[in-house]
Amino acid sequence: MSLSAWESNVQLAIVYAIFALSLYAPLSAGVLSVASVSSGALGGFLLAVMMPASGVASIYTLLLAALIGGAAAFIMSFVLLRLDSHYLAFATIALILVTYVVVLNASSVTGGAVGRVAAGTLGWAYLCVALVVCCWTFARIRLSRTGLAATVVRADPLVASGIGINPRHIQRALFTVGGTVAGVAGALLASLLEYVDPTTFYTPLAFTSLAAVVLGGAYYWQGAVIGAFVFTLLPYLLQEYFSANLDQVADGVVIIAIVIFFPGGLIEMGKWIRLPELGRLAAVGPGRPAAGQVLDTEKAQPTSLPAGTAGTVQRGRPDLAQYTARKEHDGAALEVRSLTKIFGGLRAVDGLSLAVPTGSIFGVLGPNGAGKTTFINLLSGVLPPDEGATIVLGQETTGWPAYRVARLGLARTYQNIRLSQGLSVLETIMSGSYSRQRSTMAAAVAALPGERRERRACADEARHLMEVVGMSAAEDRRAATLAYGEQRRVEIARALASHPAILLLDEPTAGMNAQESAQLGELLRSLSGQGITIVLIEHNIRLVSEFCTHAAVMHSGSLIATGRPDDCLAQEEVQLAYFGRRSDAERLESLRILRSDPGD
Amino acid sequence: MELFFQQTINGLGQGAIIVVFAIGFSFIFSNLGILNVAQGTFATWGAIVAYYLCVDAHLPIWLCAVVGALAIGALGVAVDIICFAPLRHRSTGLFAPLISSIGAWIVLLNVAQIVIGANTNGFPSGAVPKLVIHVFGLYITSMVAIDVAVAIVVAVVMGLLLNRTRFGASVRAIGLDERTIAIAGINTRVVALSTAFLAAAMSGLAGVLSGLTDNVITYNFGESLLIVGFAAVVVGGVGSLGGCVLGGFAFGLIQVYSEQYVSSAFSDAITYSVLLLALIVRPRGLFGRTLEARA
Numbered sequence: 001m002s003l004s005a006w007e008s009n010v011q012l013a014i015v016y017a018i019f020a021l022s023l024y025a026p027l028s029a030g031v032l033s034v035a036s037v038s039s040g041a042l043g044g045f046l047l048a049v050m051m052p053a054s055g056v057a058s059i060y061t062l063l064l065a066a067l068i069g070g071a072a073a074f075i076m077s078f079v080l081l082r083l084d085s086h087y088l089a090f091a092t093i094a095l096i097l098v099t100y101v102v103v104l105n106a107s108s109v110t111g112g113a114v115g116r117v118a119a120g121t122l123g124w125a126y127l128c129v130a131l132v133v134c135c136w137t138f139a140r141i142r143l144s145r146t147g148l149a150a151t152v153v154r155a156d157p158l159v160a161s162g163i164g165i166n167p168r169h170i171q172r173a174l175f176t177v178g179g180t181v182a183g184v185a186g187a188l189l190a191s192l193l194e195y196v197d198p199t200t201f202y203t204p205l206a207f208t209s210l211a212a213v214v215l216g217g218a219y220y221w222q223g224a225v226i227g228a229f230v231f232t233l234l235p236y237l238l239q240e241y242f243s244a245n246l247d248q249v250a251d252g253v254v255i256i257a258i259v260i261f262f263p264g265g266l267i268e269m270g271k272w273i274r275l276p277e278l279g280r281l282a283a284v285g286p287g288r289p290a291a292g293q294v295l296d297t298e299k300a301q302p303t304s305l306p307a308g309t310a311g312t313v314q315r316g317r318p319d320l321a322q323y324t325a326r327k328e329h330d331g332a333a334l335e336v337r338s339l340t341k342i343f344g345g346l347r348a349v350d351g352l353s354l355a356v357p358t359g360s361i362f363g364v365l366g367p368n369g370a371g372k373t374t375f376i377n378l379l380s381g382v383l384p385p386d387e388g389a390t391i392v393l394g395q396e397t398t399g400w401p402a403y404r405v406a407r408l409g410l411a412r413t414y415q416n417i418r419l420s421q422g423l424s425v426l427e428t429i430m431s432g433s434y435s436r437q438r439s440t441m442a443a444a445v446a447a448l449p450g451e452r453r454e455r456r457a458c459a460d461e462a463r464h465l466m467e468v469v470g471m472s473a474a475e476d477r478r479a480a481t482l483a484y485g486e487q488r489r490v491e492i493a494r495a496l497a498s499h500p501a502i503l504l505l506d507e508p509t510a511g512m513n514a515q516e517s518a519q520l521g522e523l524l525r526s527l528s529g530q531g532i533t534i535v536l537i538e539h540n541i542r543l544v545s546e547f548c549t550h551a552a553v554m555h556s557g558s559l560i561a562t563g564r565p566d567d568c569l570a571q572e573e574v575q576l577a578y579f580g581r582r583s584d585a586e587r588l589e590s591l592r593i594l595r596s597d598p599g600d
Numbered sequence: 601m602e603l604f605f606q607q608t609i610n611g612l613g614q615g616a617i618i619v620v621f622a623i624g625f626s627f628i629f630s631n632l633g634i635l636n637v638a639q640g641t642f643a644t645w646g647a648i649v650a651y652y653l654c655v656d657a658h659l660p661i662w663l664c665a666v667v668g669a670l671a672i673g674a675l676g677v678a679v680d681i682i683c684f685a686p687l688r689h690r691s692t693g694l695f696a697p698l699i700s701s702i703g704a705w706i707v708l709l710n711v712a713q714i715v716i717g718a719n720t721n722g723f724p725s726g727a728v729p730k731l732v733i734h735v736f737g738l739y740i741t742s743m744v745a746i747d748v749a750v751a752i753v754v755a756v757v758m759g760l761l762l763n764r765t766r767f768g769a770s771v772r773a774i775g776l777d778e779r780t781i782a783i784a785g786i787n788t789r790v791v792a793l794s795t796a797f798l799a800a801a802m803s804g805l806a807g808v809l810s811g812l813t814d815n816v817i818t819y820n821f822g823e824s825l826l827i828v829g830f831a832a833v834v835v836g837g838v839g840s841l842g843g844c845v846l847g848g849f850a851f852g853l854i855q856v857y858s859e860q861y862v863s864s865a866f867s868d869a870i871t872y873s874v875l876l877l878a879l880i881v882r883p884r885g886l887f888g889r890t891l892e893a894r895a
Contacts, residue, residue, distance in 0.1 A: 252706030
C-alpha cells in the first residue's frame with residue numbers, strides 16, 4: 001500500500017472511529033441503535049450544502065453539524081426510546097432506510113441518486129482534533145456519575161430505577177450524545193470522500209460501525225476506536241493477498257471469530273498481555289491512604305453510619321447529606337390501603353392495608369407464595385398496583401415509577417441478588433448515591449473541580465459503607481463474583497448509599513450463616529437507631545423475633561396478623577399458615593425447632 | 601377499477617412471497633432470539649441453487665425449488681452451528697447473535713457475488729410455468745397462483761407444526777427458557793438446529809419463488825426481501841404466525857399500490873414509513889405478546 005493510500009485509509013479509520021463512538025454512546029446505556037447513521041447523514045449533507053457556496057468557516061459547519069445531529073437524535077429519542085430493545089434496533093434500521101429514500105428523493109438539496117460534491121477542506125487537523133475531543137468526552141462521561149448510571153442501566157434497568165436513576169433519562173442523554181458525535185462524523189466523512197450520495201449513509205455504514213464497536217470491545221469506548229481502526233485498515237492489508245470480494249469475506253469471518261472466541265473484543269484480548277486496568281478506579285483515587293485514616297478514627301463506632309455525614313465534613317469534604325432534602329412528615333413512614341395486585345387469576349396481594357411506623361424494624365413474614373415480594377415490588381414502584389394506594393413518607397406514590405419512589409428516600413435490596421455485571425464493589429456502592437449527586441454530564445466533560453470533589457466524596461463514603469456493612473473483600477473486586485453473603489452486603493451498602501429514610505430488605509440473610517445473620521441484625525438495629533425505617537422480609541424467624549420491633553404476617557396475599565413479632569408468631573392462624581393443622585404438641589415441637597432452642 | 605383489482609392480485613402474489621420469507625424470519629427470531637440479517641442472502645442463495653439446478657442439471661422446476669429450499673435449510677444449519685450455537689450458552693441477549701449474523705451476511709453476500717457476478721440472471725424461458733388464467737377480465741399468472749398457494753400451505757403447515765405437535769411445543773418452549781426445557785428432557789440442540797433449518801429453508805423457498813416470479817436473480821436481490829419481510833414481521837408482531845401472514849400480504853399490497861398510484865420511487869419510502877408508524881403506534885406489533893417483568 002502506497003503512502004497516500006495509507007494516509008487516506010487512516011483518515012477514513014478516524015472517521016469510522018468517531019462513527020463507532022456515536023454508536024457506542026447509546027449502547028453504553030443499553031440501547032442498541034444505529035440511528036446515528038441518520039444523524040450522520042444530516043451532518044454530511046449539511047457540509048455538502050454549506051461548504052462550497054456559503055464560505056462559512058469549516059469549524060462553524062462542524063459545530064452546526066454536531067448541533068443538528070444531536071437535536072435530531074434528541075427528538076427521535078422521544079419516539080424510539082419508548083420501544084423495547086429489539087424493536088428499537090428494528091426501528092433504527094427502518095429509520096436508516098427512510099433516510100435513504102428521503103435523501104434519494106429530495107434531489108434539489110441532496111442531488112438525488114447522483115449525490116452531491118462536498119468540499120474536502122477538513123483535513124488532518126480537524127480529524128485529529130475531532131477524534132481527541134470525542135475520546136476525551138467519552139473518557140470523562142465514563143468516569144462521571146452519568147457513566148456509572150449508564151452501566152447500571154445497561155446491566156439492569158430495574159436496579160437503576162431502584163436507586164433513583166430514570167433509565168429513560170440516561171438513555172436519552174447518551175442517545176443525544178451519540179447523535180451529536182454522529183453529526184460531526186457525518187460532516188467529516190463527507191469532507192473526506194469529497195462526495196455524498198444516498199448510499200454514503202446507508203446500512204453498510206451502520207453495520208460497519210456496529211461491527212467495529214463489537215470488534216474492539218463493546219463495554220469500552222476505547223474498544224470502538226480500536227475496532228474501527230482494525231476494521232478499516234484490515235481489508236486494505238488483506239487486499240494485497242486476496243482478490244476482490246474475498247477480502248470482504250475475510251472481514252466477515254473475522255467478525256464471526258471475534259464474537260465467538262473473544263466476546264469481550266480486542267480490548268479484552270489486550271488484557272491477556274497485562275495492559276493496565278481500564279476501569280474507572282484510577283480516577284476515583286487517591287482515597288486509599290485517606291480512607292485508611294478515616295477508618296482508624298471511626299473504628300470506635302464501627303457500625304455508625306455517615307448519617308448527616310458528620311465524618312465527611314470533618315475531613316473537609318462536601319457534606320453529601322446536605323442534598324438529601326427529606327420531607328418532614330407525621331405518622332407512618334409507609335402506608336398501604338387495600339393494596340391489590342393480580343397476576344392472571346392469582347391475587348398475589350389482596351386488599352392489603354397496613355402502616356409501618358417511622359423508625360421501626362418491620363418484619364414481614366409469611367410462607368412461600370404469600371405475596372411478600374410482590375408487596376415490596378408494589379411499595380417500591382417496580383409494579384403498579386391494580387387497586388389501592390401506597391403512601392411513602394406521607395406522600396401518595398400510587399403508580400409512580402420506581403425511580404421517583406427511590407428519590408423520595410426509599411431504597412431496597414432484591415431477593416435474587418441484582419448486582420450489575422462488570423462493576424467493582426466500590427462502583428456498585430457508588431452507583432447507589434446517584435440521586436444525591438448533582439454534577440451534570442457537562443461538568444464531567446469539562447472536568448470541573450466540583451464534579452471531581454463530589455465523585456471523591458462518594459468514593460470515600462462508599463469505602464466507609466463497606467466497613468459499615470462488614471465487607472472484607474477488596475473494593476476493586478467485581479461485585480458479581482463475590483460470595484453470596486458478601487453480595488448481599490454489597491446490595492445493602494448500595495441501598496444505604498442513597499441515604500434512605502426507608503430501607504426494604506428482601507430476605508437479606510439468605511445465604512448467611514447464623515453468626516453473619518446476627519451481625520446483620522445488629523446492623524439493622526444501629527441503622528434503625530439513626531432514624532431509618534426498615535422493612536424486612538425474612539424466613540429467619542429468630543432474626544425477626546429478636547430484632548424486629550413490629551411484624552406482619554401475610555398469607556395468600558392478605559394480612560393475617562400484625563403486632564409484636566412474638567405475639568404474631570403465637571397466633572394460631574399464623575401457625576396454621578406455616579405448619580398446617582397439627583396437634584398442639586407437634587406445633588410446639590416445630591416452633592421450638594424453628595427458634596432453634598436446642599432441647600432445653 | 602379493473603386496474604385496481606389487477607394490482608390487488610399482483611400485490612397478493614408479491615405479498616405471498618413476503619409471507620413465506622417473514623414466517624422464516626420471525627420463526628428464528630422469536631424462538632432462538634436471533635435477529636438474523638443473513639436471511640436475505642439465504643433467499644438469494646435459494647434462487648441461485650435452484651437456478652443452477654435448472655440450467656446445469658436440467659431438473660424439473662418444482663424439484664429445483666424443493667432442493668433449493670432444502671439446501672438453504674442445510675446452509676442455515678451450518679450457519680447456526682458456526683455463528684450462533686457457540687453463543688447460545690452465554691446470556692448475550694440480542695447483541696452478539698446480531699453481530700455474528702452480520703458476519704455471516706457479509707460472507708454469504710460476497711460469495712454470492714463471486715459465484716454469479718454482478719450480472720442479472722433469469723431462469724430459462726421454458727422452465728417457468730407461464731399459464732395465464734382469465735377471470736372476470738383479470739389476469740392471474742400461474743406464478744401468482746403458485747405463490748399464494750405456497751404461502752397458504754406454508755402458513756397452515758407451520759401453524760399445525762407449532763401448535764399441534766410435540767416438536768412445536770419444544771420450539772415454543774425454547775424461546776421462553778432453554779435451560780428449563782433441557783431439564784425437562786428435551787434435546788435443545790436438535791430443537792435449535794431444526795428451528796434454524798426451517799427458518800432458512802423458508803427464506804430459500806421465498807427466494808426461489810421470487811426468482812421465478814420476477815425472473816430476476818442478482819447476487820443481492822434477497823436484501824429487498826429482507827427489508828420488507830422484516831417490516832411485515834414487526835408490523836404483524838414478532839412470533840405471531842397470523843401477524844406474518846397479514847403483514848406479508850399487507851406490505852405486498854402496499855408496495856404494488858404505491859408503485860401504481862404514487863410513484864415507484866416512493867414505494868420503499870411508504871413501506872418504511874408504515875413500518876415506523878406502526879412501531880410508534882403499536883410498539884409490539886399488531887399481534888405481539890406482552891410479558892410482565894419479575895423483580
